[in-house]
Amino acid sequence: MEGIKLLNTWLEGERSVGFCRYLSEKSSMIKPNEIPHSETWPFLVKILIQCLSLEISSSKKRLPKLNFAKTLRIVVQRAEDGRSSGKNLPLLPVARLLFSHVWDVLKDVPIFQSEYGVILRHLLSVKDYRFHMRRRVYCNLILLYMEKVETSLSVENIGQLNSKEEVFRFTLTLQSLLENPPGDIPDELREDMIKGFVGIFSHVREEGKIARKLVECINVYLSRDGPNLGCKSLEIHEAVQQFVFRCWFATHDRTLKDALVCYVKLQLSLTRGVVDGTALLEQLIDVVSKELDQMSTYSPGVPRNDSTRDVKCGLLTSSQLSIVELSALVFCRVLTGETYLLWLLKLNSLRFSVVHICGFVTFKHDPGTYLLCRMHWDSICY
Known part of the structure; x- marks a missing residue:
């Protein structure tokens, strides 16, 4: 713990500028297939992951110390902040390890979910990092966040498990996962994702930034995987239609309205030639x-x-x-x-x-x- 406190003093304040620049310069000298040495960002990340794993495993009767997760999040952000002055992809040697570690922690340690959600979104935003994520890890993360959103929105859990801000962050991370897969969305994930969206929208009752973000999530999914869905896109519409057409004329949120228009355009395109698509046309006319x-x-x-x-x-x-x-x-x-x-x-x-x-x-x-x-x-x- 003392080591974490000391590291944090170097990551914050005036001394952090020189410290981070030094690590970025050393990281830029790492050659392909070379094991990162102790004065680089990848080495520091690897050591922190080991510390976090030890902290989690040794805290069976108490909550893990949040400061560990916060420090890893700061290190990832500082490493990426230094990309312009050092190596373009300083965390590439540990990208796969980071994604796997994020999954292992998110599924078992709820107290770390806010800090690790930031880390995950940060990594997903870099194409070269997300291509190192295993398909299994990606599938697990998608289903985990769909479950988090659905559980948080269910009537019995409103105001009990998670605040609206936390639910919004879950939705934000889900959108980031949908927008940034490590390749094509896996075929084996399709059925579970459809069920996930159906389950989520069975609990959406009112408009707001969470509902708006969820419609954007569906739009991202339909635009990426829609051509592979066939008539199954209508299963999503069955669950979404009540919210869509209830809010269509009632909402004053232009961003939500634009997202709804985008949604029906996508569904209209995907249901071309589908017999069951007649009902959608009747609604839209x-x-x-x-x-x-x-x-x-x-x-x-x-x-x-x-x-x-x-x-x-x-x-x-x-x-x-x-x-x-x-x-x-x-x-x-x-x-x-x-x-x-x-x-x-x-x-x-x-x-x-x-x-x-x-x-x-x-x-x-x-x-x-x-x-x-x-x-x-x-x-x-x-």
Whole structure:
């Protein structure tokens, strides 16, 4: 413990600048396949991991001292802070060891989860580090954080196990894991991840930064692994749809609304040709019709720094433009699909102004269908 205290005095304050620069310079001299010596960041990390393992194993009847985890977190951050002045990847020799150690600690030592969550997100942000993470470790970490989020959101645990800030940090780490896999998302993880998202959203009741981050997590997953899901993406939608369409018109959080629009765009793309995707189209045709009706009566007070002027659409915010693009995708999908006649009665109430906008954006997305869509637009309006 005295050694940890002494190390911390060198990692903080004025003396830390010279100390960290010295370690970075020495670390930059490590040759490939060379064992790091005692005056380098990798050696220091390895020694700290051994100290932490001893502290955890010797604290069966008491909580491990948090100062150990804090010191490792500071060392990892200081090593990366020195990348510009020293070696570009100072922790590369111990990257695999670090990921494995993080998993071993997170699954068994809850008191360290905040400090180790920061370490994990830090390592994941560096491509060359995460490629050294074992697939097994990645799978275990994904499932661990999905379980942490679901358990924390369940009704019986609200306000008991974890604070909202802690749940948000769990969600932040889950998003980082989804955004930064060590390669393709493993096939064996797919079923458990679908179940994980279904379980999580069975407990999401209200909007807020946690819910917004969870929608972003699903968007990341669908964009990365969606093409491999087939009709299973609809299993996720079954769990998410109630929250999505309840918040769609009620929320004043523009970032959440943009995430919801992104979500339905992804689902619309993934369910093309899927028979069960008809229900999703039916939901979206009602939603975008209401959205476009609202936009047609919307006041022109649009902030200049968040607007796009278009020849046919006029001045639109980025959010409005996203809605118009979604509308075009929905109507184009309906009018060029086999289910066109089933939707004709729903579409014939749309005004010409709405059709004009959608036809234009459809042209931007798929010029080949523009004339066909305009023919349908005209027949509906007249």
